[in-house]
Amino acid sequence: MHIISNLNIFRQTFCLFIFLSLTVNSNADAPMVKAGITKQLTDNVYIIPDNRISLVPNIGIIVGKESIMVVDTGMGPRNAELVLQEVRIISDLPVAYLAITHFHPEHGMGAQSFPAETRIIVPQAQKLELAEKGESYIDFFSGMSPEISELLSEVKLVSADITFEKEISVDLGGLIVKLLYFHAAHTRGDMFIYLPDQKLLFGGDIIVDRFFPIMPDEDSSVLGWMKSLKKLKALKPEIVVPGHGSVSDVSLIDQLSIYLAAMKLKVSLAKRNELSLEETLQLLIPQFQRSYSHWDDPHWIKNAIERLYAEI
Numbered sequence: 640m641h642i643i644s645n646l647n648i649f650r651q652t653f654c655l656f657i658f659l660s661l662t663v664n665s666n667a668d669a670p671m672v673k674a675g676i677t678k679q680l681t682d683n684v685y686i687i688p689d690n691r692i693s694l695v696p697n698i699g700i701i702v703g704k705e706s707i708m709v710v711d712t713g714m715g716p717r718n719a720e721l722v723l724q725e726v727r728i729i730s731d732l733p734v735a736y737l738a739i740t741h742f743h744p745e746h747g748m749g750a751q752s753f754p755a756e757t758r759i760i761v762p763q764a765q766k767l768e769l770a771e772k773g774e775s776y777i778d779f780f781s782g783m784s785p786e787i788s789e790l791l792s793e794v795k796l797v798s799a800d801i802t803f804e805k806e807i808s809v810d811l812g813g814l815i816v817k818l819l820y821f822h823a824a825h826t827r828g829d830m831f832i833y834l835p836d837q838k839l840l841f842g843g844d845i846i847v848d849r850f851f852p853i854m855p856d857e858d859s860s861v862l863g864w865m866k867s868l869k870k871l872k873a874l875k876p877e878i879v880v881p882g883h884g885s886v887s888d889v890s891l892i893d894q895l896s897i898y899l900a901a902m903k904l905k906v907s908l909a910k911r912n913e914l915s916l917e918e919t920l921q922l923l924i925p926q927f928q929r930s931y932s933h934w935d936d937p938h939w940i941k942n943a944i945e946r947l948y949a950e951i
């Protein structure tokens with residue numbers, strides 16, 4: 640029992656090490672949220688676009704008649720302060736809620752900068768994952784560059800005020816926002832934010848635009864990811880805000896579904912033909928690199944195949 644769990648920890652750490660060493664190269668500068676570029680998507684929804692900068696997420700600002708919900712914080716308190724300054728340009732209503740799509744440092748580790756009145760909402764699975772893995776993710780990300788280390792140096796992990804199992808609705812004053820949890824996918828606790836009236840979806844890192852989906856450690860699940868995409872598509876969203884990349888429509892969900900379905904088919908076939916993991920990687924990585932040469936961060940193909948090989 641001990642041996643198995645130690646091995647899992649070793650594997651997780653090893654995967655994470657690869658993840659970080661690969662990400663460092665593409666991230667020479669500090670991943671800072673950019674001020675002054677906030678874009679209005681609908682009457683109630685704004686985003687601070689990521690500008691395709693590595694480790695900067697799309698940040699959401701949802702404004703009701705009575706209060707505001709912010710989606711994700713940027714990495715560390717300095718980024719979160721920039722986010723709050725952008726919020727204040729839009730509205731002086733109270734920021735009643737902070738919705739964190741998942742526990743990764745660039746998405747939630749600026750929570751401490753939010754005012755005391757702000758209530759943090761996450762799925763229960765995410766709250767537990769932050770408590771278990773938050774400190775180790777700070778350490779690993781801090782090792783990526785001096786700039787990231789500085790951004791994370793003052794982080795205090797803040798536990799959520801409100802948690803839920805599968806779904807919760809919040810009223811911002813004439814505006815209902817649904818928060819949804821389905822399965823472990825990118826992390827154990829990925830949350831989706833959906834505005835039914837506007838058919839607008841925040842997908843967190845389950846939906847990325849022209850990036851390969853990231854399976855950072857052994858808690859990631861390709862099968863969970865595919866099931867989540869199916870459930871998101873069933874919501875029939877018309878505006879889809881990815882965790883990283885440009886805002887678009889349901890085509891973002893379709894693209895990722897097609898990629899993962901193709902991978903599932905090919906890995907299943909490889910296993911049926913009794914190919915080892917190593918042989919499967921050697922066969923499939925170049926195929927996906929060729930077919931998706933317009934997507935960034937192809938080093939993530941490997942982890943997805945490894946996860947699937949273990950899951951199928």
Ligand SMILES: [Zn+2]
Pocket residue numbers: 741743825844
């Ligand atoms: Zn992430």
